[in-house]
Amino acid sequence: MSAPVNLYTKLAAGVPEHLLLVETEDLRPYECDGLSAYRQVPLLVALPETIEQVQHVLRTCNELRVPVVARGAGTGLSGGALPLAEGVLLSLAKFNRVLDIDPVNRTARVQPGVRNLAISQAVSDLGLYYAPDPSSQIACTIGGNVAENAGGVHCLKYGLTVHNIQSIELVTMTGERLTIGSQALDSAGFDLLALLTGSEGLLGVIVEVTVKLLPKPQVAQVVMAAFDRVDTAGAAVGRIIAEGIIPGGLEMMDQGCIQAAEDYLHAGYPTGAAAILLCELDGTAEEVAEQMEQVQALLRDAGATELRVSRNEQERLLFWAGRKAAFPAVGRLSPDYYCMDGTIPRKELPRVLNGIEALSQEFGLRVLNVFHAGDGNLHPLILFDANREGQLHAAEELGGRILELCVEVGGAITGEHGVGMEKINQMCVQFRREEIVQFHALKAAFDPHGLLNPGKAVPTLNRCAEYGAMRVSRGELRFPELERF
């Protein structure tokens, strides 16, 4: 047992010993999240069962100045739940109960370890569902969704996690319990609910979430459109949105993805196309019928070479099955792939797709594109072989360059995966020195000793100075101290 006796003893004063793991074989399952290129066994894993136990763990660690990383299901893709060798890994796995369902206010109060899909399943009989649907929704938990402000295929129409929750219970690093948000549409005081959502475990530990529920749409139908150029498909996306139509989902796949998905799953995609769009409309039967006419006319006018509309629910699900299987399908093409996550203004889609192609050639690594086109949230998949020397590093470097391209056109370095470990350097490109300084001040207002998930999401100024020494962005030198280097 490597955890210092003092820490263990103090933790055990408030948490039963069977909920404290210290043996290496018990710690190993927690060594990484979905960004598995980075691994670190933590000092100790705590699996509290009550809010009081969470308060005890945090208070104890604060007192002993031991860093803490909170973790849900560990499906995150940016390394946000990567443990620290000298830190406690706080798992919320035992907080897995749906506490209350309120059909009149259309809300559910759940513990943070409840799986995303389990919420929709619990309220399905009431004709309701929880809208955000990250592709990991079978496994990922609502606490992690809030920490990362998770999205999904339907967030174009129904919003990100932040738009679909009403309140949370939070425990701060000093062990204080805060109620954030209310049952009302707006809150007095500062909007801590939005601040906490997507804060990647840096400000507090979520111990309860009240989510908003929506009535299931009456009808959903999807149209698949084929294009002979990627940038034409990108331009078509802008046309649909500019028309005032907000599809339930609007996804794009390029040729490599189409081929991979088709080989894997036989969804009936046109493998000769350079790109396809999948556009789902939902609502009442009349609404869907009317908009489907409009969308088809727009797609034809935008240069679609083929249109296919789902004729029944089975066909609709098949169209989506190909999209949803795109990642594993691509996984068959290459020993390894790296999934990026950047967001851009929709109108920049053609320019950015061309830019990604140019970067792909520069680095000699194939990049496939499958993404939430409607909201400009890209997921380029970089194919590489980790066993070939230098390829992992090249893939990471290429990924970073793609994110910086997103910033250059006015976008952001994350859409739904968060910054975590992965994009910490790109934070220095996204933000100016003054903005990073403000983030640190805000972090200190919740966690004065910087013990919650340190090293993630917000870079130190030194890191930015070093990283920035190689770069000038948004036409200005962002970190003037680098002049001293």
Next chain:
Amino acid sequence: MSAPVNLYTKLAAGVPEHLLLVETEDLRPYECDGLSAYRQVPLLVALPETIEQVQHVLRTCNELRVPVVARGAGTGLSGGALPLAEGVLLSLAKFNRVLDIDPVNRTARVQPGVRNLAISQAVSDLGLYYAPDPSSQIACTIGGNVAENAGGVHCLKYGLTVHNIQSIELVTMTGERLTIGSQALDSAGFDLLALLTGSEGLLGVIVEVTVKLLPKPQVAQVVMAAFDRVDTAGAAVGRIIAEGIIPGGLEMMDQGCIQAAEDYLHAGYPTGAAAILLCELDGTAEEVAEQMEQVQALLRDAGATELRVSRNEQERLLFWAGRKAAFPAVGRLSPDYYCMDGTIPRKELPRVLNGIEALSQEFGLRVLNVFHAGDGNLHPLILFDANREGQLHAAEELGGRILELCVEVGGAITGEHGVGMEKINQMCVQFRREEIVQFHALKAAFDPHGLLNPGKAVPTLNRCAEYGAMRVSRGELRFPELERF
């Protein structure tokens, strides 16, 4: 000239002298906002024309430890722009230009002093509009809207200000300029955009706003339903929402308001009714037609005694004219009235309306109700006569009790007017000690010397201890230090 020479000289080093007001007759117009029961002439008014000048004013005041209150059009109803005798009033009135309109991304970049309605007018030819519509929209400015997170009749369907803006430029008290938000759907780092929205001028001064625009709905139609009991009307609201229908607007007026509006404007309201609901549906023609059938059936089933559907645009506008004129109409009934602003879960409408009636009788002051029923945002109007001794105080006390009733049922002490001066005591009822402490820490992270709009929105712990000494709320003693009193 009462402003200290040192302050004036330093300000004048960066701001032309004609933009600095110090004579009492020039200061007088700034002595109050829409909460005119409170008045205070400021030490000095600055009317900067450029962002650099705003930075200079804030930097100078920070250095000299002079407090600053920022102000838009001064239409706020909670006293958020009330000046300080020893402070600078920073007016953004000269920042009144629409800088850029982007029809493809459906955004407009505007200066903070642009009026809310002027944005919609500027983009009307493109078939677009800016959705949040506070009733002061002819006069109020977008900077103030962001500072207060303004709502309006249509925010049930289209969201509050926070849901309709994309990014802001902010100047902090230390004069740093920050870009907050981006053109992408999500931002990396902490969500400062939501934190700043509704922060009531305590964290920084907004110098630019990029708003989201929406396509104008094809069709809008309103149904007016009469009820013979107020709580039956309240229950009908819950039924409509529970059905999954999100009206463009869903408003309620009680008998006193109906009568006052009808006498004033002859909108054709049924003056014998105890309450009316106005429910507007918007969207495509088919969607509106289908939902109008559904809503009428629901209203009948919920006990409506009369239903009238607008037959044309003129009739629709007439139905709304009565609602929009409710405040001036009530103003004719009583020498003074006090408009409150609390939010409750919809299902508590009947209980809270009964509670308001009981409080009205306890205080011997008439209370009329006109409000955004769909999102549970109440606007009780307390009638009083300021010239009768003790009535202003009684009205304020009654208003406070109504807000505390909102908290008791799980709601909030503000929906869209903010806390400001007005509701500062009720913050102690809404929040626990730990939460208020967290607000102060967060404030200090932006404004370490507490110079931006001090005394508003977030109460001191001492104030809460004193106020709390009279009260126990949410079943617990919130401010334990009061035991020492």
